[in-house]
Amino acid sequence: MSKKLTKRSEDYSKWYNELVVKADLAENSGVRGMMVIKPYGYAIWEKVQAELDKKFKETGHQNAYFPLLIPKSYFSKEANHVEGFAKECAVVTHYRLKNDEDGSIIVDENAKLEEELIIRPTSETIIWDSYRKWIQSYRDLPLLINQWANVMRWEMRTRLFLRTAEFLWQEGHTAHATKAEALAEAQQMHNIYADFLENFMAIPVIKGEKTENERFGGALNTYTVEALMQDGKALQAGTSHFLGQNFAKAFDVKFTTNEGKQDYVWATSWGVTTRLIGALVMTHSDDFGLVLPPNLAPIQVVIVPIYRNEEQLNAITKVANEMVAEFRKRNISIKFDNRTTHKPGFKFAEYELKGVPLRIAIGPKDLEKRTVELARRDTLTKEFVNQDEIVTKVEDLLEVIQKSLLDKATKFRDEHITKVDTFEEFKEVLETKGGFISAHWDGRVETEKEIKNLTKATIRCIPLDAPEEDGKCVLTGKKSTRRVLFAKAY
Amino acid sequence: MSKKLTKRSEDYSKWYNELVVKADLAENSGVRGMMVIKPYGYAIWEKVQAELDKKFKETGHQNAYFPLLIPKSYFSKEANHVEGFAKECAVVTHYRLKNDEDGSIIVDENAKLEEELIIRPTSETIIWDSYRKWIQSYRDLPLLINQWANVMRWEMRTRLFLRTAEFLWQEGHTAHATKAEALAEAQQMHNIYADFLENFMAIPVIKGEKTENERFGGALNTYTVEALMQDGKALQAGTSHFLGQNFAKAFDVKFTTNEGKQDYVWATSWGVTTRLIGALVMTHSDDFGLVLPPNLAPIQVVIVPIYRNEEQLNAITKVANEMVAEFRKRNISIKFDNRTTHKPGFKFAEYELKGVPLRIAIGPKDLEKRTVELARRDTLTKEFVNQDEIVTKVEDLLEVIQKSLLDKATKFRDEHITKVDTFEEFKEVLETKGGFISAHWDGRVETEKEIKNLTKATIRCIPLDAPEEDGKCVLTGKKSTRRVLFAKAY
Numbered sequence: 001m002s003k004k005l006t007k008r009s010e011d012y013s014k015w016y017n018e019l020v021v022k023a024d025l026a027e028n029s030g031v032r033g034m035m036v037i038k039p040y041g042y043a044i045w046e047k048v049q050a051e052l053d054k055k056f057k058e059t060g061h062q063n064a065y066f067p068l069l070i071p072k073s074y075f076s077k078e079a080n081h082v083e084g085f086a087k088e089c090a091v092v093t094h095y096r097l098k099n100d101e102d103g104s105i106i107v108d109e110n111a112k113l114e115e116e117l118i119i120r121p122t123s124e125t126i127i128w129d130s131y132r133k134w135i136q137s138y139r140d141l142p143l144l145i146n147q148w149a150n151v152m153r154w155e156m157r158t159r160l161f162l163r164t165a166e167f168l169w170q171e172g173h174t175a176h177a178t179k180a181e182a183l184a185e186a187q188q189m190h191n192i193y194a195d196f197l198e199n200f201m202a203i204p205v206i207k208g209e210k211t212e213n214e215r216f217g218g219a220l221n222t223y224t225v226e227a228l229m230q231d232g233k234a235l236q237a238g239t240s241h242f243l244g245q246n247f248a249k250a251f252d253v254k255f256t257t258n259e260g261k262q263d264y265v266w267a268t269s270w271g272v273t274t275r276l277i278g279a280l281v282m283t284h285s286d287d288f289g290l291v292l293p294p295n296l297a298p299i300q301v302v303i304v305p306i307y308r309n310e311e312q313l314n315a316i317t318k319v320a321n322e323m324v325a326e327f328r329k330r331n332i333s334i335k336f337d338n339r340t341t342h343k344p345g346f347k348f349a350e351y352e353l354k355g356v357p358l359r360i361a362i363g364p365k366d367l368e369k370r371t372v373e374l375a376r377r378d379t380l381t382k383e384f385v386n387q388d389e390i391v392t393k394v395e396d397l398l399e400v401i402q403k404s405l406l407d408k409a410t411k412f413r414d415e416h417i418t419k420v421d422t423f424e425e426f427k428e429v430l431e432t433k434g435g436f437i438s439a440h441w442d443g444r445v446e447t448e449k450e451i452k453n454l455t456k457a458t459i460r461c462i463p464l465d466a467p468e469e470d471g472k473c474v475l476t477g478k479k480s481t482r483r484v485l486f487a488k489a490y
Numbered sequence: 491m492s493k494k495l496t497k498r499s500e501d502y503s504k505w506y507n508e509l510v511v512k513a514d515l516a517e518n519s520g521v522r523g524m525m526v527i528k529p530y531g532y533a534i535w536e537k538v539q540a541e542l543d544k545k546f547k548e549t550g551h552q553n554a555y556f557p558l559l560i561p562k563s564y565f566s567k568e569a570n571h572v573e574g575f576a577k578e579c580a581v582v583t584h585y586r587l588k589n590d591e592d593g594s595i596i597v598d599e600n601a602k603l604e605e606e607l608i609i610r611p612t613s614e615t616i617i618w619d620s621y622r623k624w625i626q627s628y629r630d631l632p633l634l635i636n637q638w639a640n641v642m643r644w645e646m647r648t649r650l651f652l653r654t655a656e657f658l659w660q661e662g663h664t665a666h667a668t669k670a671e672a673l674a675e676a677q678q679m680h681n682i683y684a685d686f687l688e689n690f691m692a693i694p695v696i697k698g699e700k701t702e703n704e705r706f707g708g709a710l711n712t713y714t715v716e717a718l719m720q721d722g723k724a725l726q727a728g729t730s731h732f733l734g735q736n737f738a739k740a741f742d743v744k745f746t747t748n749e750g751k752q753d754y755v756w757a758t759s760w761g762v763t764t765r766l767i768g769a770l771v772m773t774h775s776d777d778f779g780l781v782l783p784p785n786l787a788p789i790q791v792v793i794v795p796i797y798r799n800e801e802q803l804n805a806i807t808k809v810a811n812e813m814v815a816e817f818r819k820r821n822i823s824i825k826f827d828n829r830t831t832h833k834p835g836f837k838f839a840e841y842e843l844k845g846v847p848l849r850i851a852i853g854p855k856d857l858e859k860r861t862v863e864l865a866r867r868d869t870l871t872k873e874f875v876n877q878d879e880i881v882t883k884v885e886d887l888l889e890v891i892q893k894s895l896l897d898k899a900t901k902f903r904d905e906h907i908t909k910v911d912t913f914e915e916f917k918e919v920l921e922t923k924g925g926f927i928s929a930h931w932d933g934r935v936e937t938e939k940e941i942k943n944l945t946k947a948t949i950r951c952i953p954l955d956a957p958e959e960d961g962k963c964v965l966t967g968k969k970s971t972r973r974v975l976f977a978k979a980y
Contacts, residue, residue, distance in 0.1 A: 029556065064527055067521045095579070
């Protein structure tokens with residue numbers, strides 16, 4: 001709280017970095033590229049987890065846990081997979097330390113592993129190695145499993161939540177008897193992510209498919225949900241992959257069909273990560289700090305007492321405690337901040353910074369009038385509310401805020417999808433307005449790569465709802481049948 | 491289900507290993523010493539997590555997340571800590587793989603870390619490195635944090651759940667302004683573990699302190715809850731450590747006191763692990779399979795239909811579905827197993843093996859008489875119950891079973907605490923009856939080690955409720971003022 005945040009208009013990137021640290025969401029650790037998720041940030045992640053976990057279980061998935069370390073040789077088994085992942089990984093080579101002669105700690109060179117172990121960058125290979133043992137017959141299918149875990153990718157340039165060497169995620173891995181079932185699963189999870197992002201996190205997303213070039217290593221199709229940040233850059237918020245029979249073939253996972261034949265199973269995988277917290281920050285927050293949708297706010301309502309003496313504080317405390325009890329009955333997360341070590345102004349700034357959706361201030365005059373001052377974090381507006389109506393009012397407002405944040409973000413996003421038909425226009429929009437650019441593309445990987453080289457924009461997705469439309473590729477002028485969405489991205 | 495379990499009396503160890511695998515709790519992976527926790531086993535762990543997490547939060551703790559990898563140098567900072575942990579650890583030395591000329595994957599020798607990173611065996615060092623930044627003043631205290639995470643200790647001889655290279659756990663790490671507060675915290679968490687084990691897991695425990703020799707590296711005092719398995723071996727089920735100012739001094743974590751002075755903070759740490767699942771299996775289960783306390787059973791009640799034709803199945807299904815709806819209303823976890831691919835006998839054996847507390851069988855005659863056959867897993871008894879009374883009956887029985895399992899285990903445990911006063915007797919009881927041996931000990935580490943060398947028994951704890959009593963050390967004959975508990979242990 002010591003000094004103000006950098007303004008978004010001055011330096012969006014700096015604003016983000018400062019906000020994440022000052023709002024106590026996360027910070028860098030003593031280990032390069034690895035973050036500490038602080039209690040306030042972790043409480044948001046717990047809400048993400050709880051809601052997604054419920055949705056996964058409602059659709060028949062079960063959680064399990066697979067090893068952190070994967071033998072190096074497993075990565076060579078699926079050729080496309082290795083291309084996508086094998087490079088930047090943490091490698092375990094030894095399994096013992098010892099005391100050096102001078103008393104310091106050194107690696108015991110006698111304890112070298114025969115085969116190096118890799119900290120999982122994703123778990124397809126170790127999981128499919130297990131599935132071979134678990135699946136014999138169509139009766140064992142579908143196998144619908146999810147894992148909540150930490151994974152590691154040795155990123156060189158890291159940013160809190162958005163790109164860290166270690167991150168937390170969930171990874172679903174399913175096996176099915178038919179192609180149609182596996183495709184339906186990948187699409188179902190894609191829909192669950194979209195629904196969760198929009199209706200729980202208030203982050204509007206575009207549902208689409210990745211181009212071959214942008215697909216997950218080993219996938220035949222990657223479904224993505226793409227969000228748009230306030231600086232006009234896109235953020236891939238979740239992906240769901242149809243893996244065909246690639247992993248089943250690589251790990252020899254066959255099953256006996258209903259008709260007694262042998263076939264390889266069909267697979268999907270899908271995941272979201274702690275980068276969702278980064279997306280949350282960058283979608284809703286402002287120059288004063290975090291703005292949290294009520295669904296994700298660790299504290300939904302805070303009560304701050306305003307008093308000159310202990311007598312006043314006692315009188316306010318009595319009213320506040322009654323309110324707290326009423327709110328708790330309704331499962332509203334409320335905090336009465338009765339710290340005497342900090343002044344109201346300090347507290348106001350703190351909760352503004354931390355994005356608490358509603359703030360109630362109670363002073364001596366409010367006691368006389370039986371009112372409170374109610375302040376909304378998202379609009380920064382205040383009003384006086386009768387104490388008898390405060391609970392209903394807050395209940396209503398929490399819903400209003402949740403919806404209002406989604407509406408506001410949707411409006412911003414929709415205003416930042418620009419149709420362009422020339423490459424000049426493409427570059428112009430990208431550099432000035434930003435956002436998604438809806439343009440024709442000839443479907444060739446070389447064109448996609450060339451556009452990226454020239455502009456840093458990538459194809460975020462081929463939107464599922466994009467209509468057929470004759471046109472010419474924005475770079476090559478070659479024939480195209482529908483528009484795709486380009487953007488610079490996190 | 492293919493063949494019967496080994497009997498406990500034949501080979502307890504083999505029985506355990508077979509049961510864990512056959513009941514689908516866990517299995518070994520392709521990585522030495524690392525297990526896969528299967529959905530049925532993980533569902534039990536989720537129940538452990540949910541209940542403990544609730545208790546932690548009720549007592550003011552918040553969750554956070556710290557890095558998986560710890561710089562090697564951190565381990566050298568607290569001298570006693572390094573003694574306890576630094577040896578058998580997984581060491582990360584490189585951060586990149588590459589393709590060899592023949593297309594296989596090799597470690598990129600150019601991507602060697604300057605300082606090796608250790609996969610956390612426990613997180614004191616990395617957490618206290620953060621706490622230095624978080625704690626300045628008495629206003630920042632107490633800091634009450636817990637982490638749910640995976641950790642790794644390179645065990646040479648591993649057993650599913652009991653001792654694995656990677657395991658899951660929670661680790662609480664708290665910081666306090668005074669010694670008294672930190673001690674009270676360590677004791678509070680000790681009590682929470684004891685309460686949780688007894689009243690939620692139905693595992694009776696003895697609360698005590700570890701001897702200096704058995705303490706956690708860096709602790710001034712280690713509180714332990716010790717359980718007794720059916721084979722007479724003890725199992726340390728959870729520990730809570732009073733760390734004094736050791737870590738604060740090692741990581742220079744000072745705070746300004748209320749009076750404006752500088753002091754080092756006082757610390758605790760406490761944890762339980764997935765080995766609790768092993769304790770659960772070994773406390774309650776029998777030669778037919780798992781026996782699960784209702785609180786931890788992923789499925790509390792199963793309904794198995796018994797029918798000759800589709801018409802009968804339809805009629806039973808109607809009744810079963812109504813029951814399922816009634817049970818769900820009461821938050822009882824119920825499954826109607828209407829698989830047509832398996833016979834009732836197969837299903838009975840499966841649920842017996844998996845420890846489902848109650849089984850309801852419904853056949854054509856039951857429909858006529860409006861009854862069901864209700865079978866208890868723990869006692870293997872059956873009775874006929876009127877369909878109108880089944881819900882109340884089940885609700886009652888689930889409570890009865892929960893309590894009965896604790897009573898049974900407590901009786902067994904109490905019968906296996908034997909007071910001995912000579913070393914001959916000590917060895918005799920240890921080899922024949924097993925269990926805890928309550929004996930006098932002279933308080934010297936050398937004696938403790940000698941007894942372990944001679945008998946493999948260790949001092950499990952100095953029970954908190956052990957009365958002062960003059961006596962002579964069972965090995966040396968030297969003076970002793972109270973009895974301690976010895977046992978062979980997992």
